[in-house]
Amino acid sequence: xxQVKQSPQSLIxxxxxxxxxxxxxxxxxxxxxxxYQQFPGKGPALLIAIRPxxxxxxxxxxxxxxxxxxxxxxxxxxxxxxxxxxxxFCAASRTGxxxxxxxxxxxxxxxxx
Amino acid sequence: NxxxxxxxxxxxxxxGQSMTLLCAxxxxxxxxxxxxxxxxxxxxxxxxxxxxGTTAKGEVPDGYNVSRLKKQNFLLGLESAAPxxxxxxxxxxRPLSSYNSPLHFGNGTxxxxx
Numbered sequence: 001x002x003q004v005k006q007s008p009q010s011l012i013x014x015x016x017x018x019x020x021x022x023x024x025x026x027x028x029x030x031x032x033x034x035x036y037q038q039f040p041g042k043g044p045a046l047l048i049a050i051r052p053x054x055x056x057x058x059x060x061x062x063x064x065x066x067x068x069x070x071x072x073x074x075x076x077x078x079x080x081x082x083x084x085x086x087x088x089f090c091a092a093s094r095t096g097x098x099x100x101x102x103x104x105x106x107x108x109x110x111x112x113x
Numbered sequence: 114n115x116x117x118x119x120x121x122x123x124x125x126x127x128x129g130q131s132m133t134l135l136c137a138x139x140x141x142x143x144x145x146x147x148x149x150x151x152x153x154x155x156x157x158x159x160x161x162x163x164x165x166g167t168t169a170k171g172e173v174p175d176g177y178n179v180s181r182l183k184k185q186n187f188l189l190g191l192e193s194a195a196p197x198x199x200x201x202x203x204x205x206x207r208p209l210s211s212y213n214s215p216l217h218f219g220n221g222t223x224x225x226x227x
Contacts, residue, residue, distance in 0.1 A: 009153070032213050043117070043203050043218030044156070051213065089155055099144070099207075100171065101216060103155040 004092050006104030013111050019077040021107045023090035026071065030092040034101075035064065035075050038087045047088070048075070080111045115139055119204050119219035126194040126226045134189040134222050136204030143209035145187040146171075146216070147179060149200040156203065162187055163209075194226045 005024045013019045023033075034049035050057045050064040050073065057064045063076040077084055090104040117138045126132055136145065143164050148156040158171030160179040168179045176198060178190045187206075191198060201223050205216040 004155075006155075034215060036216075041220065043205075043220050044216075045218065046215035049213060049215065100146075100158055100161060101156075103148075103157075105153050105155040 004090060004102050004104040006090050006107060008107060009105070010108045011110070013080045013109065015080065015082060015111055015113050017080050017111075019080045019084070019109055019111070020074060021088055021090070021109075022072065022074045023104050024070075024072045025092050025102075027092070027094070027102075028071070029094045030102075031095055032093045032099075033064070033066065033073050034091050034093075035062075036089045036091060036103075038089065038106075044089055077109075080109075082111045082113050085109055085111050117204055117206055117217050117219035119202075119222050121222060122220070123223050124225070126191075126224065128195060128226060130194050131190070131192050132194065132224075133191075134202055134204075134224075136187045136189070136206075136219060138185055138187075138204075138206040138217070140206060140208070140217065141184070142206035142217070143184070144207045145181065146205045146207075147177070147187065147189045148203045148205065149173065150203060150221070151200050159189065159202075194224075196226045198224065199226045200224060 035047045036044035037047040038044040061078045066073045088107045091101045093101045120135045146161040147159040162168045162181040165184040180188045201221045204219045
């Protein structure tokens with residue numbers, strides 16, 4: 001119940017295309033869903049996050065779509081750029097002691113010039 | 114403002130050796146975490162701390178110990194290293210103030226156990 005599933009494992013997109021990464025969770029107690037971006041040799045950094053009381057959140061070219069009934073959420077990267085090439089992790093957490101985050105296995109995105 | 118600093122950046126150990134990884138944060142965060150990152154498995158929580166002098170087990174705590182004697186430091190120890198502990202280790206911190214505050218990660222320590 002603590003798992004977060006993520007797909008695809010890797011993704012290749014042409015410059016200017018749309019990148020879509022999907023995640024699914026089982027624990028309905030989760031109430032915070034962030035996406036992290038990681039470049040080689042660096043630690044993950046928060047990209048965008050959403051709470052379950054909204055169905056979509058947009059920040060620039062990055063959008064999270066959230067489907068509470070299906071227990072799924074996805075990251076859409078519009079007009080993908082080579083600089084977006086990185087590994088993306090979805091995560092989930094629940095409010096409480098320590099508020100531990102459960103991470104998906106990651107998606108390696110390559111945007112071709 | 115350095116954020117979260119991890120030392121060392123790289124380390125090679127032989128099976129059975131011990132070592133300590135140091136994490137320091139200068140953001141006055143209450144919560145600190147140790148994760149390990151392995152290919153295809155994402156980030157898995159080893160131990161965490163909700164404040165100075167407190168620690169708790171995460172998802173994969175076996176073979177590791179931690180200490181948080183000072184609020185800004187969180188140490189991860191391997192008493193007898195095993196090849197299965199070859200991984201990239203990340204420390205993270207976040208403030209207590211808001212439930213949706215993000216994790217701030219260090220740049221990792223790459224550990225190889227031969």
